[in-house]
Amino acid sequence: MKILHLDSNHPLLINQLNDLGFTNDEDYISSKKEIEAKIHLYDGFIIRSRFSIDKNFLDKATNLKFIGRVGAGLENIDCDYAESKAITLIAAPEGNKNAVGEHSLGMLLSLFNKLNKADKEVRNGKWLREENRGIELDGRTVGLIGYGNMGKSFAKKLRGFDVEVLCYDIKAGVSNENCKQVSLEELQEKADVLSLHTPQTELTKKMINANLINGFKKNFG
Numbered sequence: 209m210k211i212l213h214l215d216s217n218h219p220l221l222i223n224q225l226n227d228l229g230f231t232n233d234e235d236y237i238s239s240k241k242e243i244e245a246k247i248h249l250y251d252g253f254i255i256r257s258r259f260s261i262d263k264n265f266l267d268k269a270t271n272l273k274f275i276g277r278v279g280a281g282l283e284n285i286d287c288d289y290a291e292s293k294a295i296t297l298i299a300a301p302e303g304n305k306n307a308v309g310e311h312s313l314g315m316l317l318s319l320f321n322k323l324n325k326a327d328k329e330v331r332n333g334k335w336l337r338e339e340n341r342g343i344e345l346d347g348r349t350v351g352l353i354g355y356g357n358m359g360k361s362f363a364k365k366l367r368g369f370d371v372e373v374l375c376y377d378i379k380a381g382v383s384n385e386n387c388k389q390v391s392l393e394e395l396q397e398k399a400d401v402l403s404l405h406t407p408q409t410e411l412t413k414k415m416i417n418a419n420l421i422n423g424f425k426k427n428f429g
Contacts, residue, residue: 209273210249215256217278244268254278261285266293280304280357283408302357309361312403320345346370351399353415355382355389359405363387374398378411396423 211225213234222232233250235243240259247253247265252274255261261275266289274296275285282299290297318324321342329336348371352359355375363373363386373387376395383389390398402424406412421428 209251212243212247212250212253214243214253215258215278217254217256221254221278240265247272252276255284257284259284261290263289266290266295269295274298278303280308281407305357305361308358308405309365312358312362312405313365316401316403317345345401348372348400349374349398350401350403351375351395352387353377353392353395353402353404354406355387356405359403360384360386362403362405372398393423396420397425399424400426402428 209229210231210233213222213232214236216234216236222234225232236258244265245268247269248271250269251271253269253272254276256278261284263286266272266286272293272295275290276298277285278300280299280301280303282297285297287297322340326336326340329340346369350366350371350373352363352373352375355363355377359375359377363375363384366373367386374390374395375383375387376390376392381389404416406415
């Protein structure tokens with residue numbers, strides 16, 4: 209079985225596939241059109257987010273049996289069309305959850321303490337202490353929309369703070385010791401902070417609109 213790697217990843221992936229007897233080719237520079245001209249030679253390919261995998265691409269992949277995405281979601285792939293062709297789709301939904309949790313916490317603390325703004329001003333010789341005085345996270349309520357791998361990782365990182373963590377998810381029974389699941393209405397009533405941890409799907413596109421924002425009792429900063 210021949211596999212084409214379209215994005216560079218950790219060498220461990222190719223090494224393990226080699227050990228399993230797969231033939232691995234790498235092409236990280238060719239255009240999408242150039243890849244389409246040879247994709248029929250491969251049984252599978254591995255991608256991150258280099259380009260979208262649409263119907264035209266899949267029609268040219270006449271021998272394709274699987275697509276592996278080194279990432280949490282499959283939003284850059286026409287999943288319905290791929291599955292109609294009996295192509296197996298493989299993602300890594302837990303792979304970057306710790307990095308996302310840490311990054312979310314870092315962004316929140318930076319926002320609350322105006323670190324990016326203050327850093328830019330200090331580099332330009334301005335010292336605006338009062339204008340850049342931050343606010344503390346302790347005592348706040350953090351609301352999460354989406355409580356899968358990424359949401360759970362962020363909630364775990366928040367355990368060291370004196371905060372209440374609430375989540376809303378379309379699936380029932382997702383809460384754990386780090387977060388209480390509530391209705392969207394309760395989340396909108398109580399949240400001081402909103403963090404989104406949803407995949408991009410037809411259900412979540414344009415989810416953040418005026419109606420949702422206006423439903424929150426506390427103003428967005």
